[in-house]
Amino acid sequence: MSTSGSENHTNYLNDGYGVKSWLLTTDHKRIAILYMISITLFFMIGGFFALVIRLTLLSPNGTLVSADTYNKMFTMHGVTMIFFFLIPSIPAVLGNFLVPMMIGARDLAFPKLNLLSWYIYVLGGIFTLSAMVLGGVDTGWTFYTPLSSGYSHTNVVPTVIGVFIVGFSSILTGLNFIVTIHKMRAPGLTWFRLPLFIWAHYATSVIQVLGTPVIAVTLALVGFERITGVGIFDPNIGGDPILFQHLFWFYSHPAVYIMVLPSMGIVSEVVTCFSQRKLFGYRQMAFASMAIAVFGFLVWGHHMFVSGQSVYAGMAFSALSFLVAIPSAVKVFNWTATLYKGTIRFNTPMLYAFGFIGLFTIGGLTGIVLATLPVDVHVHDTYFVIAHFHYIMVGGAVMGYMAGLHFWWPKITGKLYPEGLAKFSALTLFVGFNLTFFPQFILGYLGMPRRYHIYPPEFQVLNVLSTAGASILGLGYIIPFFYFMWSLRKGKVAGNNPWNAKGLEWLTTSPPPTFNFDKTPVVTEEAYAYPEEDLVGG
Amino acid sequence: MTGHTISRNRYFLIFAALIVLLVLTIFMAYVDLGPFNVIVAITIAIIKATLVILYFMHVRYSSRVTWVFVSAGFFWLLIMFTLTMSDIATRFTF
Numbered sequence: 174m175s176t177s178g179s180e181n182h183t184n185y186l187n188d189g190y191g192v193k194s195w196l197l198t199t200d201h202k203r204i205a206i207l208y209m210i211s212i213t214l215f216f217m218i219g220g221f222f223a224l225v226i227r228l229t230l231l232s233p234n235g236t237l238v239s240a241d242t243y244n245k246m247f248t249m250h251g252v253t254m255i256f257f258f259l260i261p262s263i264p265a266v267l268g269n270f271l272v273p274m275m276i277g278a279r280d281l282a283f284p285k286l287n288l289l290s291w292y293i294y295v296l297g298g299i300f301t302l303s304a305m306v307l308g309g310v311d312t313g314w315t316f317y318t319p320l321s322s323g324y325s326h327t328n329v330v331p332t333v334i335g336v337f338i339v340g341f342s343s344i345l346t347g348l349n350f351i352v353t354i355h356k357m358r359a360p361g362l363t364w365f366r367l368p369l370f371i372w373a374h375y376a377t378s379v380i381q382v383l384g385t386p387v388i389a390v391t392l393a394l395v396g397f398e399r400i401t402g403v404g405i406f407d408p409n410i411g412g413d414p415i416l417f418q419h420l421f422w423f424y425s426h427p428a429v430y431i432m433v434l435p436s437m438g439i440v441s442e443v444v445t446c447f448s449q450r451k452l453f454g455y456r457q458m459a460f461a462s463m464a465i466a467v468f469g470f471l472v473w474g475h476h477m478f479v480s481g482q483s484v485y486a487g488m489a490f491s492a493l494s495f496l497v498a499i500p501s502a503v504k505v506f507n508w509t510a511t512l513y514k515g516t517i518r519f520n521t522p523m524l525y526a527f528g529f530i531g532l533f534t535i536g537g538l539t540g541i542v543l544a545t546l547p548v549d550v551h552v553h554d555t556y557f558v559i560a561h562f563h564y565i566m567v568g569g570a571v572m573g574y575m576a577g578l579h580f581w582w583p584k585i586t587g588k589l590y591p592e593g594l595a596k597f598s599a600l601t602l603f604v605g606f607n608l609t610f611f612p613q614f615i616l617g618y619l620g621m622p623r624r625y626h627i628y629p630p631e632f633q634v635l636n637v638l639s640t641a642g643a644s645i646l647g648l649g650y651i652i653p654f655f656y657f658m659w660s661l662r663k664g665k666v667a668g669n670n671p672w673n674a675k676g677l678e679w680l681t682t683s684p685p686p687t688f689n690f691d692k693t694p695v696v697t698e699e700a701y702a703y704p705e706e707d708l709v710g711g
Numbered sequence: 712m713t714g715h716t717i718s719r720n721r722y723f724l725i726f727a728a729l730i731v732l733l734v735l736t737i738f739m740a741y742v743d744l745g746p747f748n749v750i751v752a753i754t755i756a757i758i759k760a761t762l763v764i765l766y767f768m769h770v771r772y773s774s775r776v777t778w779v780f781v782s783a784g785f786f787w788l789l790i791m792f793t794l795t796m797s798d799i800a801t802r803f804t805f
């Protein structure tokens with residue numbers, strides 16, 4: 174093992190400096206950085222659209238933008254955030270960086286394919302961005318037919334081409350992880366010694382590889398129907414619009430687990446480290462990740478209870494949806510049980526992990542409310558749904574991403590960020606998030622529909638609260654951006670293992686050398702083997 | 712990747728079988744079997760896909776893990792068809 178975290182050791186960051194050394198790299202760590210920059214850019218674009226939405230909703234009569242522009246704003250907010258930020262966020266950035274390091278490998282199994290996946294991502298991004306510049310899209314991120322395939326006069330085709338293309342980058346990432354995890358584990362690293370971050374990414378990869386082709390084909394068919402007029406989804410020309418929804422949600426429900434499973438992996442790493450405890454119920458946690466990946470594909474019809482799906486199918490999908498609650502609850506209970514009698518440290522990553530556990534639980538439980546067929550008939554397409562999935566995607570997935578970013582930032586850059594400021598901004602983010610989205614549960618329950626730029630005046634107070642919360646939430650994202658940038662130049666040197674964490678990635682230097690380890694590590698213990706001498710028999 | 716190579720004749724044989732099945736598909740499309748037309752067409756399609764996967768994609772001579780993943784792909788396809796049909800096949804009008 175390398176000895177010290179001296180500043181001048183050769184690492185992946187100082188191994189070549191020119192633009193070419195980055196754009197033609199096959200180093201998984203550099204590709205992770207390329208992804209990090211790209212998704213941050215898309216996060217800012219998506220955030221801008223969110224800002225316009227929230228500002229419009231400050232007043233009940235929609236003074237800021239017209240109805241048409243508003244439609245484009247929420248569509249492009251969804252498309253950007255889901256396909257270009259959330260889906261690639263943890264896997265393509267932290268997964269890319271950490272999967273080889275955590276299993277003691279020099280790189281991913283297919284380094285060139287990894288670089289190709291980033292170029293594909295950029296190409297898809299260019300298509301979708303140009304669609305936005307050319308005037309935008311207004312179909313909703315769900316692209317429901319026949320609106321998308323026939324009636325919309327906006328740039329549907331370039332947008333779906335962009336999403337089609339970016340899907341392949343997701344497939345390649347998943348494929349790379351699956352092969353890497355199967356074939357390249359260090360000696361002694363058996364399946365049940367893998368960190369749960371790896372299990373989570375394995376489960377995620379399975380969804381990416383098996384689900385993404387379906388959305389690609391479905392969106393291709395939308396484009397095909399739009400261009401040629403051959404009836405596939407439009408009932409006027411012999412198609413079936415509900416069929417589109419089946420195919421769309423076959424991918425897009427599991428896509429939520431592409432976003433949230435990696436976050437769960439991060440929470441497992443963070444909770445064990447900052448309580449210095451073995452994970453409670455390791456095997457259950459590993460199986461729960463796989464169960465979520467499989468069950469996730471059995472529930473998509475809960476998006477279609479009022480779309481004209483048969484009553485029988487509605488009942489079946491409602492019942493099946495409850496299944497997903499079981500492995501999700503196993504995870505929440507096991508994290509909580511892990512804390513029991515632990516030596517808990519409230520560092521920034523831990524604050525985000527706590528945020529994840531609480532907010533994911535609220536998001537999950539309201540998911541059960543929505544999966545209940547008769548209740549959904551009442552609240553479908555209201556702000557209750559918006560609040561629910563933002564609790565999962567922002568409160569869950571993005572909180573997890575932030576936890577991971579703060580946990581591994583010292584490993585990625587070799588520098589520490591200012592802890593006090595980071596804690597403050599984590600709390601800001603938590604408060605801002607809840608103030609933004611909790612009022613939306615109430616708004617939805619009272620009947621405010623989604624996707625309208627106007628609303629009855631009695632809903633104004635809650636909407637103003639939500640917009641106020643959004644500005645605090647925005648601050649919670651801007652502060653980390655600046656102190657991360659600051660830390661690159663001025664941050665204290667982190668050393669190999671600033672958190673006293675277990676895991677192979679902490680054995681090597683920070684930032685890691687190009688091939689990660691000077692000598693291939695040999696694994697002799699279980700994951701999270703934190704000393705627990707005071708708990709014998711406990 | 713494992714040393715096993717399939718003889719060229721085997722490829723031509725599979726190719727011929729695929730062409731025969733293609734002709735059969737076209738022929739059956741002109742025979743009215745009522746609802747069974749779909750079943751016949753899908754059966755032929757499955758046989759053709761299986762031949763391509765086993766021989767052209769070399770899965771027949773691949774490792775167990777490859778088999779597991781190919782089967783998973785089929786299983787997922789089955790999920791998609793079954794649950795979609797749970798709607799489309801039960802749209803009774805009362």
Ligand SMILES: [Cu+2]
Nearest residue numbers: 426473475476
């Ligand atoms: Cu869903």
